[in-house]
Amino acid sequence: MSDPIRHLQSLLPPHNTRHESATAYAPANIALCKYWGKRDSRLKLPVTGSLSVSLGAHGTRMTLRRAEADTLVLNGEAVDPGTATFRRLFAFLDLIRDPAHRLTINSHNTIPIAAGLASSASAFACAVKALEALYGWDLPPQLRSILARLGSGSASRSVFDGFVEWHAGSAPDGMDSFAEPVAPVWPEFRIGILTVSEAPKPVGSTEAMERTVRTAPLYTAWPAQVAHDLPRIRQAVLDRDFETLGQTAEHNALAMHATMIASWPPVIYWLPETTDHLHAVHRLRAEGLPVYATLDAGPNLKLLYTAEAGNDLKAAFPQLIQIEHTPAP
Amino acid sequence: MSDPIRHLQSLLPPHNTRHESATAYAPANIALCKYWGKRDSRLKLPVTGSLSVSLGAHGTRMTLRRAEADTLVLNGEAVDPGTATFRRLFAFLDLIRDPAHRLTINSHNTIPIAAGLASSASAFACAVKALEALYGWDLPPQLRSILARLGSGSASRSVFDGFVEWHAGSAPDGMDSFAEPVAPVWPEFRIGILTVSEAPKPVGSTEAMERTVRTAPLYTAWPAQVAHDLPRIRQAVLDRDFETLGQTAEHNALAMHATMIASWPPVIYWLPETTDHLHAVHRLRAEGLPVYATLDAGPNLKLLYTAEAGNDLKAAFPQLIQIEHTPAP
Numbered sequence: 147m148s149d150p151i152r153h154l155q156s157l158l159p160p161h162n163t164r165h166e167s168a169t170a171y172a173p174a175n176i177a178l179c180k181y182w183g184k185r186d187s188r189l190k191l192p193v194t195g196s197l198s199v200s201l202g203a204h205g206t207r208m209t210l211r212r213a214e215a216d217t218l219v220l221n222g223e224a225v226d227p228g229t230a231t232f233r234r235l236f237a238f239l240d241l242i243r244d245p246a247h248r249l250t251i252n253s254h255n256t257i258p259i260a261a262g263l264a265s266s267a268s269a270f271a272c273a274v275k276a277l278e279a280l281y282g283w284d285l286p287p288q289l290r291s292i293l294a295r296l297g298s299g300s301a302s303r304s305v306f307d308g309f310v311e312w313h314a315g316s317a318p319d320g321m322d323s324f325a326e327p328v329a330p331v332w333p334e335f336r337i338g339i340l341t342v343s344e345a346p347k348p349v350g351s352t353e354a355m356e357r358t359v360r361t362a363p364l365y366t367a368w369p370a371q372v373a374h375d376l377p378r379i380r381q382a383v384l385d386r387d388f389e390t391l392g393q394t395a396e397h398n399a400l401a402m403h404a405t406m407i408a409s410w411p412p413v414i415y416w417l418p419e420t421t422d423h424l425h426a427v428h429r430l431r432a433e434g435l436p437v438y439a440t441l442d443a444g445p446n447l448k449l450l451y452t453a454e455a456g457n458d459l460k461a462a463f464p465q466l467i468q469i470e471h472t473p474a475p
Numbered sequence: 476m477s478d479p480i481r482h483l484q485s486l487l488p489p490h491n492t493r494h495e496s497a498t499a500y501a502p503a504n505i506a507l508c509k510y511w512g513k514r515d516s517r518l519k520l521p522v523t524g525s526l527s528v529s530l531g532a533h534g535t536r537m538t539l540r541r542a543e544a545d546t547l548v549l550n551g552e553a554v555d556p557g558t559a560t561f562r563r564l565f566a567f568l569d570l571i572r573d574p575a576h577r578l579t580i581n582s583h584n585t586i587p588i589a590a591g592l593a594s595s596a597s598a599f600a601c602a603v604k605a606l607e608a609l610y611g612w613d614l615p616p617q618l619r620s621i622l623a624r625l626g627s628g629s630a631s632r633s634v635f636d637g638f639v640e641w642h643a644g645s646a647p648d649g650m651d652s653f654a655e656p657v658a659p660v661w662p663e664f665r666i667g668i669l670t671v672s673e674a675p676k677p678v679g680s681t682e683a684m685e686r687t688v689r690t691a692p693l694y695t696a697w698p699a700q701v702a703h704d705l706p707r708i709r710q711a712v713l714d715r716d717f718e719t720l721g722q723t724a725e726h727n728a729l730a731m732h733a734t735m736i737a738s739w740p741p742v743i744y745w746l747p748e749t750t751d752h753l754h755a756v757h758r759l760r761a762e763g764l765p766v767y768a769t770l771d772a773g774p775n776l777k778l779l780y781t782a783e784a785g786n787d788l789k790a791a792f793p794q795l796i797q798i799e800h801t802p803a804p
Contacts, residue, residue: 363703364730364737367696371737374692397739401693404733408693408700410726414754418747425743 150189150319151241154292159283161244166212168279172271172304173205174257176337176440176448178383178395179376180402181299181312183359183368190299191323193359194372195314197379198303201469202331204257205304206268210276213250220253238270238297242277270297271304291324307331309383311376329383338449338459339467342419351443354406354413362409371401392438392450399440406443417445423463430462479518479648480570483621488612490573495541497608501600501633502534503586505666505769505777507724508705509731510628510641512688512697519628520652522688523701524643526708527632530798531660533586534597534633539605542579549582567599567626571606599626600633620653636660638712640705658712667778667788668796671748680772683735683742691738700730721767721779728769735772746774752792759791 181196218225218232225232239249253269271294278285285293287305291312295302302323303310308330315323349357358365375398382391406413420441427439427449435458438450449466451459460466510525547554547561554561568578582598600623607614614622616634620641624631631652632639637659644652678686687694704727711720735742749770756768756778764787767779778795780788789795 362730363700364693364696364733366699367693370695371692393739397737397741400741401691401737404693404737407736408726408730408733410722412726412729412753412757414750414757416745416750417754418751421743421745421750422747424741425746428741428743 150321151296153319153321154289154296155241157289158242158285159281161247161281163212164282165280167209168276169207169209170272170275170279171205171207171256172268172275172301173200173202173307174265174268175200175300175303175310177300177303177442178309178391178440178450179372179379179398180442182402182405183355183365184299186318186320187356189320189323190295191320192299192312192314194369195312195376196300196303196372197309197311197328197376197383198300199309199331199335199337200304200307201257201337202307204469206253206255206272208251208253208269208272208276210280211250211252212280213248216248216250218251218253221255234297235269235273239273239277241296242274242293244281265300266298267300267304270294270301273297274301274305288324288326291326292320295320295323295325311380328380332383332386334452334454335388336449336451336453336456337469338451338463339469340423340447340449340463340465341467342417342423342445342447347415347444349413349415354409354415354443357411357413358405358409360409362405364408365405368401368405371398375401388436388452392436395440395450396438399442403441415441415443415445420445420447423447426462430458435459479650480625482648482650483618483625484570486618487571487614488610490576490610492541493611494609496538497605498536498538499601499604499608500534500536500585501597501604501630502529502531502636503594503597504529504629504632504639506629506632506771507638507720507769507779508701508708508727509771511731511734512684512694513628515647515649516685518649518652519624520649521628521641521643523698524641524705525629525632525701526638526640526657526705526712527629528638528660528664528666529633529636530586530666531636533798535582535584535601537580537582537598537601537605539609540579540581541609542577545577545579547580547582550584564598564602564626568602568606570625571603571622594629595627596629596633599623599630602626603630603634617653617655620655621649624649624652624654640709657709661712661715663781663783664717665778665780665782665785666798667780667792668798669752669776669778669792669794670796671746671752671774671776676744676773678742678744683738683744683772686740686742687734687738689738691734693737694734697730697734700727704730717765717781721765724769724779725767728771732770744770744772744774749774749776752776755791759787764788 175198177198179197183193185191185193274294290305291302294305302312303325306327309328310325311328312325375394378394439447504527506527508526512522514520514522603623619634620631631641632654635656638657639654640657641654704723707723768776
């Protein structure tokens with residue numbers, strides 16, 4: 147086959163120069179059925195499908211402006227061209243933009259970085275949308291998702307609002323590995339952030355993912371876990387069945403951490419407070435409060451609940467940051 | 476086939492009445508490759524093989540005396556006949572003793588219960604050895620191990636000193652599921668107990684094991700984990716290769732806990748201090764100290780090291796109980 151990235155580039159419309167600048171927005175997302183493990187690291191093709199909820203007004207807003215040289219301002223601070231952040235973002239833009247165009251980027255996370263949600267997902271999804279606006283394109287949604295995926299796997303989901311499923315696909319060129327909306331937002335659905343640590347992670351998530359796939363015999367059963375969880379979560383979203391959604395999402399997140407704990411050397415993102423909070427969530431649930439936890443590649447918990455549990459949770463966890471699940475601005 | 480337990484009973488010599496009483500001892504053991512999951516709960520047949528180290532002078536000493544009625548004194552305290560402990564032990568003795576014989580049992584754990592090692596393994600192994608002495612038998616070691624297994628799976632290993640492997644076997648009657656010595660004790664080998672909690676476990680280990688097998692998709696890969704770990708641990712014992720032994724034993728223990736964490740409802744035995752101690756062990760190792768951790772179905776850590784690391788570990792963990800790996804008295 148021809149090179150999959152060249153093939154994608156051949157699908158793009160011409161780079162017209164009508165606009166001098168453009169602004170776009172993409173939400174962050176939290177996976178309810180996790181993406182853990184790549185089958186192709188260059189094309190960022192996942193081993194399994196995944197399903198997330200986008201975080202409405204919490205994400206990345208980015209303005210691109212045609213310029214003489216590439217520059218990046220992130221949350222008001224200039225980023226050095228030698229940094230990994232700078233190089234990774236512009237290497238990604240090079241896949242899509244006119245090779246002759248240089249850009250000034252002003253990117254702003256509308257979610258506190260402290261909350262541990264300033265992921266690459268919203269940034270890369272937003273970059274695709276901003277380029278699209280700059281060049282006056284209106285790409286097919288699947289192509290938009292595939293392009294975002296090349297920046298960061300989970301960015302494939304952040305091009306949509308609401309509940310979003312990323313299909314694993316099976317084609318070697320990744321043309322069937324894109325996200326699609328499952329359902330719009332669920333007004334009562336809430337996400338609460340319990341920050342345990344804002345320190346840099348001891349192991350980056352890309353390295354953790356690769357180590358798991360390479361060294362954890364238990365990981366061979368991860369596709370079976372997802373085969374169990376993904377259809378249940380999808381149906382629970384469609385049915386607005388919060389209990390099934392919460393149980394399955396927590397089971398899935400703990401199973402993902404289990405595969406890391408079972409890697410070698412072990413990847414244990416949990417800190418003492420993580421363990422403590424997990425037990426607290428289980429105690430609250432035993433007392434009748436419908437609340438579930440999910441965790442990404444780090445020590446912080448995200449609580450899943452519906453609006454009516456908000457006050458009880460705020461009492462149990464005064465530090466809880468409650469995220470209103472509203473549509474993007 | 477005939478009933479496997481009747482078949483076993485048919486292999487026993489006659490119950491002679493030469494002795495009025497008998498005393499025996501069996502060591503506790505700590506699995507380096509864990510036993511987790513039964514394929515037959517009545518015969519206590521495991522899904523996989525396992526390998527342990529017996530704890531020398533730390534175990535159960537039991538005296539049986541022919542009597543008019545069954546009584547049990549455990550660590551100096553009379554045990555009520557209505558308790559699960561009493562009923563489980565005498566139901567086990569009923570499999571082996573002359574049905575007409577009643578017994579007074581005086582059992583003493585030579586290891587502090589507080590250390591979390593007063594497991595059923597040494598008790599059931601010791602009960603078999605004490606009955607054997609009472610009846611003047613000299614059973615083949617494999618039969619002794621099989622009988623102990625009927626009391627508690629891991630008791631099959633506690634009938635031997637040193638490093639012991641329990642073969643999973645494949646026969647439905649369990650006649651090929653017994654333990655055998657791999658190697659005698661390794662004089663420099665040490666086990667250190669880091670007690671985190673002496674509170675009763677929120678989920679018993681039998682229930683935890685069953686829940687894992689029933690609800691954790693990741694458990695389907697547990698046999699692959701053991702297939703990876705067991706031969707490595709066996710060879711490391713034979714080679715006295717401490718690094719390979721420690722790495723593989725810690726990986727195996729964390730993978731066992733991973734299968735519990737990935738069960739539903741989740742079985743999270745870890746307490747905040749468990750997580751803290753695990754990170755401390757990893758820090759010490761990063762600083763060059765050869766120490767590894769293993770955990771059984773509970774929050775407490777057992778450290779694996781060799782004699783020369785003892786002082787450094789005692790400095791890092793003042794509460795550490797160091798177990799000399801000496802032969803049984």
